[in-house]
Amino acid sequence: xxxxxxRIMTANRLSDGVVVYLDAQERWVESLAAADVAETEAxxxxxxxxxxxxxxxxLVVGPYLFPVEPDEAQAKPLSQREHIRAKGPxxxxxxxxxxxxx
Amino acid sequence: xxxxxxxxxxxxxxxxxxxxDLETIDATTALLVGPAELKALGERLNRFxxxxxxxxPGDDVRDLLEHPERLALVVVTFPKFNDGRAFSQARxxxxxxxxxGEIRATGHILRDQLTFxxxxxxxxxxxxxxxxxxxxxxxxxxxxxxKGYYQPAIDDHSNRxxxxxxxxxxxxxxxxxxxxxxxxxxxxxxxxxxxxWAY
Amino acid sequence: MYAYDEFDHAFVRDRANEFREQVARRxxxxxxxxxxxxxxxxxxxxxxxxxxxxxxxxxxxTLSSRQMRRLAFIAGRWDRGYGxxxxxxxxxxxxxRLVDTPDILDSxxxxxxxxxxxxxxxxxxxxxxxxxxxAADEIEDSRVWAEIIRQWSTLHPEFTFLPRKFKIAxxxxxxxxxxxKFHDIGLRMRRNAEGKAGFExxxxxxxxxxxxxxxxxxKFLPKQQLLAYLEAVLRTYNLLGRRDNLYKARIxxxxxxxxxxxxxxxxxxxxxxxxxxxxxxxxxxxxxxEAHFSPPFLLAExxxxxxxxxxxxxxxxxxxxxxxxxxxRVPGHAIVTISLKPPGGIPGDATTEQMEVVxxxxxxxxxxxxxxxxxxxxxLADVREADxxxxxxxxxxxxxxxxxxxxxxxxxxxxxxxxxxxxxARAIPVAQRISxxxxxxxxxxxxxxxxxxISGCINACGxxxxxxxxxxxVDKHGEEFYQITLGGAADDDAAVGRILGxxxxxxxxxxxxxxxxxxxxxxxxGDERFxxxxxxxxxxxxxxxxxxxx
Numbered sequence: 001x002x003x004x005x006x007r008i009m010t011a012n013r014l015s016d017g018v019v020v021y022l023d024a025q026e027r028w029v030e031s032l033a034a035a036d037v038a039e040t041e042a043x044x045x046x047x048x049x050x051x052x053x054x055x056x057x058x059l060v061v062g063p064y065l066f067p068v069e070p071d072e073a074q075a076k077p078l079s080q081r082e083h084i085r086a087k088g089p090x091x092x093x094x095x096x097x098x099x100x101x102x
Numbered sequence: 103x104x105x106x107x108x109x110x111x112x113x114x115x116x117x118x119x120x121x122x123d124l125e126t127i128d129a130t131t132a133l134l135v136g137p138a139e140l141k142a143l144g145e146r147l148n149r150f151x152x153x154x155x156x157x158x159p160g161d162d163v164r165d166l167l168e169h170p171e172r173l174a175l176v177v178v179t180f181p182k183f184n185d186g187r188a189f190s191q192a193r194x195x196x197x198x199x200x201x202x203g204e205i206r207a208t209g210h211i212l213r214d215q216l217t218f219x220x221x222x223x224x225x226x227x228x229x230x231x232x233x234x235x236x237x238x239x240x241x242x243x244x245x246x247x248x249k250g251y252y253q254p255a256i257d258d259h260s261n262r263x264x265x266x267x268x269x270x271x272x273x274x275x276x277x278x279x280x281x282x283x284x285x286x287x288x289x290x291x292x293x294x295x296x297x298x299w300a301y
Numbered sequence: 302m303y304a305y306d307e308f309d310h311a312f313v314r315d316r317a318n319e320f321r322e323q324v325a326r327r328x329x330x331x332x333x334x335x336x337x338x339x340x341x342x343x344x345x346x347x348x349x350x351x352x353x354x355x356x357x358x359x360x361x362x363t364l365s366s367r368q369m370r371r372l373a374f375i376a377g378r379w380d381r382g383y384g385x386x387x388x389x390x391x392x393x394x395x396x397x398r399l400v401d402t403p404d405i406l407d408s409x410x411x412x413x414x415x416x417x418x419x420x421x422x423x424x425x426x427x428x429x430x431x432x433x434x435x436a437a438d439e440i441e442d443s444r445v446w447a448e449i450i451r452q453w454s455t456l457h458p459e460f461t462f463l464p465r466k467f468k469i470a471x472x473x474x475x476x477x478x479x480x481x482k483f484h485d486i487g488l489r490m491r492r493n494a495e496g497k498a499g500f501e502x503x504x505x506x507x508x509x510x511x512x513x514x515x516x517x518x519x520k521f522l523p524k525q526q527l528l529a530y531l532e533a534v535l536r537t538y539n540l541l542g543r544r545d546n547l548y549k550a551r552i553x554x555x556x557x558x559x560x561x562x563x564x565x566x567x568x569x570x571x572x573x574x575x576x577x578x579x580x581x582x583x584x585x586x587x588x589x590x591e592a593h594f595s596p597p598f599l600l601a602e603x604x605x606x607x608x609x610x611x612x613x614x615x616x617x618x619x620x621x622x623x624x625x626x627x628x629x630r631v632p633g634h635a636i637v638t639i640s641l642k643p644p645g646g647i648p649g650d651a652t653t654e655q656m657e658v659v660x661x662x663x664x665x666x667x668x669x670x671x672x673x674x675x676x677x678x679x680x681l682a683d684v685r686e687a688d689x690x691x692x693x694x695x696x697x698x699x700x701x702x703x704x705x706x707x708x709x710x711x712x713x714x715x716x717x718x719x720x721x722x723x724x725x726a727r728a729i730p731v732a733q734r735i736s737x738x739x740x741x742x743x744x745x746x747x748x749x750x751x752x753x754x755i756s757g758c759i760n761a762c763g764x765x766x767x768x769x770x771x772x773x774x775v776d777k778h779g780e781e782f783y784q785i786t787l788g789g790a791a792d793d794d795a796a797v798g799r800i801l802g803x804x805x806x807x808x809x810x811x812x813x814x815x816x817x818x819x820x821x822x823x824x825x826x827g828d829e830r831f832x833x834x835x836x837x838x839x840x841x842x843x844x845x846x847x848x849x850x851x
Contacts, residue, residue: 014328016398017352058327061334061348079779080726081718085350089719091647091729159544184339184422186462190539193459198574214323214340221458247319249311252455253528254579271453271528271579271586272308 004067004078008035009047010085011060019085020060022047028060032086033074038065104234107204107226109241111234116154116175134175137166148172156208159187163195170201178224180209189222196223196256213237216244223256250274302363302670303448303593305413313410316417316456320344321403328400343461344406345391345419349722352396356419357409361429361447361471362390362673364414366660369671371412373656379405384656386641386649388713388764389468390428390673391419395720417455422463424454424535428470430478431672434596435682437630440490441498442594443473446527449582449590453528460535464542465550467535468507480675482506482514482795483767485552486534491521499523504534504564505556510759512766512797513553518565524587526572529580533572537564597668597683602633604686611690618693620742621704626689633686637667639679639696640703640711644740645733648714649677658699666692675764676713676752678706707750709818710736713764717757717774718781724757726774726781731755731810738811739818748818751831752791767791769832770817771798772810781807787817787843788835799840802848813847820846 009022020028021035029035038044044065051063066082068075077083084090105114116132119139124146127133132152135143140155147153154175157163167173176195178188192205207219208228219227220241229237252272305313320340327337341347345356357372364372372392376384379401380394387393397405409415418425427450429443430436450469454460460467470479473490481487487503500522506515522530538552541559556564612619627636639659642648651659659679663671666688667681674680684692696702705711712735715721717728732755739745754768758775765771771786782804789798805813818831820843825834835843 012348012352015400017348017396019351055334056330058330080776080781081350081724084718084727088351089729090727091719091733183336184462185544186422186460187540187544189459189462190536193536212336212340214319215462217456218458218461248315248456250308251458252312252452253457255458271449271582274308 004070005039005041006068006070006075007038007044007047007065008032008068008075008077009038009051009063009065010035010082011051011054011063014058014061022051022054022063026050028054032077035075037068037075039070103208103228104231104237105206105226105228106234106237106241107206109238109245111238112226114228116152132174134177137161140166154203157191159185159191161191163191164198167195167199167201170199173201174203175206176201176203177206177208177228180207180211183210183212183215189218192219192223193256213240213244216241217247220245221251221255245275248275302365302444303360303590309413310410312455313413313415313417314407316344316415317403317406317410320406324399324403339421339462342421343418343423344402345416346397346399346402347420347722349395349716349720350718351720353399353402354720355394355397355402355405355416356387357392357394357414357416358419358426359391359414359673360451361427361433361444362431362675363429363433363444364671364673365412366663366669366671368412368414369656369660369663371408371414373653373660375405375408376656377653383650383652385647385716386651386673386677386679388675388677388715388762389426390431390675391426392673393716395716420466421461422465422467423461424450424457424463424467424469426468427451427454428468428479428484428675430472430474431674431680432478432627432636432682433473433672434594435629435634435636436474437628438475439473439630440475440492441473442591442596443471443479443490445587445591445594446473446488446490446500446524447471448593449527449587450531453531453580457535460539463535463539464544465547465552467538467552469531477793478674480764480767480791480795483508483512483764483791484515486531487515488527493521497523500527502530502534505553505561506795507551507553508761508764508766509551510548510761511553511557512761513557514795514797515553516556516561518561518568525582525584526576528582529576529578530568530572532575532580533568536571537567541567599631599634599683601631602686605633608686608689615690617704617742618690620746621693621702622689624704624708624746625706629683635684635686635689637681637684637689637692638674638706639681639701640705641678641701642705642711642736643700643703644710645737646700647729648712648732648736651679655699655701658695658701662692662695676711678711704742705745707752708745709748709751709753710739710745712736712753712755713768714755715757715763717755717763721757721762723760724774725759725776726757726783727807728755728757728763728772728774731772731774731783731807734811735814738815748822749828749830752789753814754789764791765789766797767795768798769835770814772814775804777804783807783810783813785813785817785847787840788832790832801840801844816847817843 023029024036054060067078105112116134129149133150134154152174156177178191204225206226207224323340326332347354380396385393427447429447433442433444468484469486470481470484471488472479483506489501491501502519503515504518542555543549625638666684672680712732714728714732718724752768753770754763754765755772756763756765767789771789773784784804785801786798790796
């Protein structure tokens with residue numbers, strides 16, 4: 001698997017379990033494309049601190065950083081797992097809910 | 103640390119050795135030692151009117167409590183709340199050792215475990231001073247939560263019968279809580295079941 | 302089936318209220334996630350890849366049509382219109398919101414259902430024979446004992462924080478349909494020399510990282526002493542099971558590390574201490590539970606000419622009868638298994654609509670009762686032969702008439718990386734590809750009885766170790782690979798499957814399975830089943846076929 005220093009902070013929303021990503025405006029968004037990308041270690045630390053605040057504020061649960069491919073117009077996860085978290089189950093009869101829904 | 107015993111905040115008068123020389127400690131002190139100390143100090147502990155031992159989750163309580171009549175307190179520990187060995191230890195202390203005193207739980211416990219502690223034979227919990235009152239309230243609230251239980255346990259003073267016929271395994275909770283229950287189920291106190299489990 | 306009295310109703314409502322308070326405390330910040338997690342797990346609520354997942358208990362896999370309709374309602378109201386039936390006879394909802402779960406539990410309580418202890422380090426759903434009460438080879442209805450154990454184990458104060466989860470299975474038939482030898486405790490109903498029924502107690506079976514067949518520690522246990530014996534086993538495990546390593550905490554490890562004899566000695570000593578105490582089951586209590594499971598009065602009927610005629614006229618019906626019907630103890634009746642494995646479908650899934658259809662059909666054709674099998678299918682246990690044609694047609698309309706029970710497309714698969722936090726690889730799309738590949742009914746029937754199990758990680762929730770063909774998804778450098786095992790079995794000749802060779806790619810799995818099947822068809826003798834051939838020849842011919850020519 002390719003390595004990358006670019007990372008995104010993700011978690012599940014406490015109230016409903018929905019997969020969310022931390023954006024640059026302190027919002028937890030459902031769209032991977034809108035997520036804040038940490039390019040340096042310092043950026044990543046800042047994301048971690050902000051995520052911990054969100055845990056204390058009971059917004060999200062279980063935050064963690066994951067690597068994404070750099071130099072892309074839209075961040076692409078390196079791992080199968082994050083790809084599925086972003087897109088939803090690949091099983092065909094189970095379609096992901098549109099961003100603005102539910 | 104504060105003590106909550108049977109739902110009441112009580113003074114914690116117990117002391118540990120704390121590196122002190124045993125002979126310098128007054129005999130009226132309620133003294134709490136560990137299993138190694140209990141074995142090592144042996145007869146030198148006899149002069150203490152109130153003696154207690156703290157057990158670790160991996161200890162065999164039956165080995166430790168060779169002379170239960172000398173002890174007024176057994177403390178079982180929860181290094182983390184999900185290490186559930188203390189429940190079985192408390193149960194065995196009550197049922198097999200002849201120990202007649204207080205069983206206390208210390209360590210990391212959740213209020214959601216109070217019913218399990220009580221029903222395993224635990225009388226008291228050790229909690230931070232500032233939380234004592236809320237724990238006392240929680241002890242009572244949790245004791246009232248369930249109108250019945252599905253298995254015999256240590257704290258049962260309850261009857262055997264369910265409303266639809268006799269059922270020795272499950273039982274209604276103690277009468278004080280049944281009063282709140284309004285379906286008209288009859289609580290039958292069956293004295294013969296009192297001997298069914300050791301207390 | 303068991304009907305709640307006011308005791309049971311009160312309990313399940315009290316438990317639901319407790320959970321409502323726990324959720325409120327979590328949302329108010331009075332509980333950290335670390336503290337809340339074991340509490341929510343004790344109510345079957347996981348946090349998975351995309352969402353929370355709620356596992357609802359279906360005790361020993363039996364439910365009423367009313368309960369099935371409520372599950373359908375819950376799926377529609379609070380989820381995405383479907384549910385997943387599991388390898389432990391439960392049902393899972395994949396998308397509930399935490400804030401809705403108290404309402405879901407209240408709704409379940411109204412129909413005598415709950416999610417108590419479907420997860421967590423406690424005693425889980427006790428599974429039983431899905432053909433209970435109907436099969437001809439039955440000694441006694443295993444569900445009576447599963448219910449007795451269920452009650453005793455519910456919120457047991459001593460056994461709620463065990464070293465690890467604890468799974469119990471009960472079988473009351475000559476032929477084991479519950480995989481008793483792969484459970485922490487397996488109970489086999491037996492008759493002693495005097496003809497009295499009791500239990501053989503098997504301990505320390507399991508799958509996961511260290512799959513192993515259980516050991517018999519007690520050849521015969523009188524019925525009344527069942528709970529005392531179980532308590533002795535659980536107490537021994539609670540005190541001595543490892544707490545230092547999550548992956549070595551099951552009772553099977555304790556048994557292996559202590560030795561079966563020493564372990565048995567410890568259990569028997571504790572059992573001796575408590576055997577005549579408060580846990581002795583009184584006759585009237587046994588009878589109270591048995592009364593809920595008395596076999597239905599069914600009139601024996603001669604073979605129905607109209608049914609025979611229908612099978613001639615409809616070869617598909619005949620095929621379905623060959624694969625999906627199991628012999629009933631009463632002549633003129635049938636045990637029907639409804640396949641939740643249509644070609645290309647998600648194994649074990651059913652939509653709201655399908656659940657409602659099954660509930661209706663249960664009312665009309667099977668006394669309003671449904672069972673769930675650990676192979677992720679549904680059962681209507683008391684269908685009249687004369688009704689089979691009509692039933693089959695209605696099932697067909699709802700996409701529920703696939704004729705593949707116990708055949709190659711009756712695949713058992715865990716949710717895998719599409720849903721599960723623990724997974725390393727996907728399982729469902731692999732199952733979909735394989736079942737699409739083997740969709741020709743004639744070929745499927747010709748291949749004959751075979752089990753194929755897929756797990757997306759080493760936790761083995763797909764029970765791949767016990768599959769005649771087992772497939773384990775692994776992650777190699779970020780890519781999905783699949784290890785193939787052969788020769789596993791969950792029946793009376795329980796065995797753990799053996800690895801065939803290096804893992805194959807996601808794209809190579811179908812080809813690999815095809816190769817194994819073709820090899821079998823080439824070398825089988827007479828009407829040997831797949832597993833018989835593997836037992837006779839060993840895995841070498843299959844290994845050579847798959848890897849040898851490379």
